[in-house]
Amino acid sequence: MDGGFKPKWDELIQPGRVHGSLYYDQGIFKEEVEKIWFRTWVxxxxxxxxxxxxxxxxxxxxxxxxxxxxxxxxxxxxxxxxxxxxxxxxxxxxxxxxxxxxxxxxxxxxxxxxxxxxxxxxxxxxxxxxxxxxxxxxxxxxxxRGFIFGSMAPEGPTIEEHLAGAKRCIDQLCDNSPTGEIEITAGFLKHRTRANWKFILENECDGYHPAFVHSSIFSVSDSAIGDLYGDNAVAVTRDLGNGHTEVDPRPEFRRRDKPMSWFGTTPERLPDYVAQMNEAYGADRARQIMIDGTPHTMIFPNLFIAEIQIFVIEPVSASESIQHSTAIQFKGAPDINRRLRQQTMGSVGPAGFLLADDTEMYERNQRGLEIREPEYLFLKRGEHRERRDEDGYRIGHSTDDLPSRAIWEHYREVMEDK
Amino acid sequence: MSTEAAEIEGPDILKEWVGKPRVYEKAFNPELYHEVQQFIFREARLQDIHDYDAWEALWTDDALYWVPANGTDTDPERQMSLIYDNRSRIALRVRQLKTGRRHSQTPPSQLARVISNFELLKSDSEDLKVMCNSQIFETNMRGDTMWASRNEYSLRRVGGELRMAYKKVVLINNNKAIYTLSFLV
Known part of the structure; x- marks a missing residue:
């Protein structure tokens, strides 16, 4: 940089802790625009x-x-x-x-x-x-598979190399459509928040917060989401490489062994969709897809596939961001699509039962960083119980800070030009 | 009440924001106008002071509460809306607010709204169709926010009292990125 602005990334980002200025410093934001947004796949x-x-x-x-x-x-x-x-x-x-x-x-x-x-x-x-x-x-x-990515860099990794383990998640999502294709056709809700984009990025696979931030809606509806993020949950968090992270609830859904349980419903309530799935994949494979459900994956830096909706994160400044959210639609499956839209509208956007409160947390975090002690944020939850899955990916408990640690390790590599 | 009506149409380029043509009542019935105004002022006050139960009691059993996004006359069965609540989802919204753990309303927004520009529309049913404008000042932990909307109501007489069967709130900036909207709009 010409202005001599050289953050010491190794001091700002350490194992299990990151410096508050990473969320509020406008100089760091400008560096991110150059090194992340105008260079890597977005x-x-x-x-x-x-x-x-x-x-x-x-x-x-x-x-x-x-x-x-x-x-x-x-x-x-x-x-x-x-x-x-x-x-x-x-x-x-x-x-x-x-x-x-x-x-x-x-x-x-x-x-x-x-x-x-x-x-x-x-x-x-x-x-x-x-x-x-x-x-x-x-x-x-x-x-x-229909998801369009762009990079301002003339050279660099291919999209497949960049997506790394997250490729499986996009495949998993598309497999839930009887045509193998999803559609984004319902228009976006645009939710402005006075917070740094990385608070949103980290929250997407933070399985620690739902029991508290969303307790209001869990307590008055029969949502089963809460079970995925309890102390006894068997869902895992996973580092998919290149800053991509997921909460993988498949262990829980496989334990239940009930098709469509991931969507809080039963095959009987979606007969057309289930018939289409059986037709497309054969009964056994269709059953497995409908048990596993759709992914919960944050693709660095800005695409969050949240089971039934996507979020696209737009950074505006160090302390301002926009979340764009919309329902995922399965091409050619109208009976499930209506429910996907209805559930999405209830949950997300400025008035959503869930996202209004997540966004409230981002803004409080951002204001909290005006207080300069302690200087670092603490991201060590579950460090002692990280392990590897059979494919070699790092995994942790669904409530652990593993996704944040994976994001920051990747972030540091990108910002250090490694 | 006279059925004499006027067709009012906006220029095409504005249609997305002004909405489809509506037929306004030209005749003026002061008693009815007063009653409708008093009802909507009361609704506004209950929202401003977060009297959730009293507000919920204003709805009919077949109620629809709709806050579209990205335009005025979008298709809520195809397009995302900010709020598209049937009666049971209105009840759920109220129950969530009443837990005291709806963090975006804890503490609750401090609100004052001004409702004006009342006009009655020609109605082809027993329901009264009302248009009005609303301007809301909100202050909360994030700061101060101004909201403005065109509202459309269907009001129905149930046991002699007016009730809301339909309320549509078209935020003037509903195509833009907006801050959290978790108070009752």
Missing amino acids: YIGHESEVPQKNDFVTKSIGPMPVLMVRDMKGEIQLLLNRCPHRGNAVCVQERGNRARFTCPYHSWTFANTGELINYAFPEGYKGTDKSQLGLGKVTRIANY
Whole structure:
């Protein structure tokens, strides 16, 4: 960095403890934008959000907006919404369908593949090479089972290398759809919070908090979520590599051995879906999928697959973030999709039975860090009982800080440029 | 009551935010207008002071409480809404608030709302259809927040008293990222 801003990462991030400034220091936030958001793979959106040619939707990569477009040839493009002329926005709609984007300032017009088609009064640009004046693009783009990721770095690991153990989780999710495909079609709730994005990131696989933060809703509804996160739970937390983490409740669901128990229901209540699953996978495999259910996985840095919904984390500043949440839909399975939406609407977003209170905790944490003693946060829960599963992944009890430790180890590697 | 009505339509570009055309009553019935206003003022007060039981008692058995996201006339059976509660989910919402462990309302938001611009819509049933605007000042541990909405009600006379069968709250910024909204809006 030019300004001589050189955080001592080995002092800020130590085994089982991290310094408070990592959550509030604006200089550190700027470093993260460069080293995480503008370099590593970041989740952008799902291909089902732009089903038709010329569909577009506004997404982001870190604090920067990105247009996710299905271009006139049917390819997905990630365009930067900045006119190369003077920086104006070439599109101010959140979503829509159009083959061209015209800047309102001087009428430069771009194809939805990014190329500059034309500018007004072209005589004034005699001899100019138009091909050098297209819209900026996210440098690399990858599609894993419909999930679109982007990276601003010209080189680096492939998406498969980056996803590491989290690949299994996306596969597990898609397997729960009788067509093997999920869709994101219900629009997003956008929940603003005055807290650092990493409080959200760490909370997603924190199995210690639900018994307390969500006790209000557990005590008045017949939610079975609480059982997964008790002291006697058999669910595990797992370090999937590259900062990806999960709470894996499959041991609990396999113990119950009841299809659809993961969704708090029974096969009898979803006959169409169950018939479709049996048809698609055969009865044995379908039964196993419907026992295991969908994953609870945080893909670093911004995609949280939360069983029946996804969250996308957008960092705004060191102390401001936005959570985008929506129901997952299984392509071609209307009877379960309605329930997925209804449950999601009850749980998440600014008025959700769960997320309003999680978000309250993020904000209190953030304000708490204004108090400068003790300087470090304590993340050692379950350090003594970490172990390896049969595939070699580090696992812990469902209420342990293992996910936070895994996130911070990866974070430190990325920030140290290793 | 006169059935004379006026068609009011906004320009197309605004439709997403203004909503579908609605037919407003042109006739003015001062007694009815007063009764409707008093009912909605009372609802506002019960929300402001967190009198959850009294608020819940205002709903009919077939009630629907809807706070859409990303527009005015979205399809709540297809699109995500901030709140899309049937009667039993309204009851659940109230029960959660009453536990005292709904952390985002512990301590509760301090609230004052102003309700205005009442207009009656033409109704094709016994229910009274009411439009009004609401502006809410909220202060809590995070800070001060202003909320503004267009509200639409269906009110029904049950045993001589007005009840809410339907309440739709269209936050003016419902397409933006908004802070936690865990008080009764």
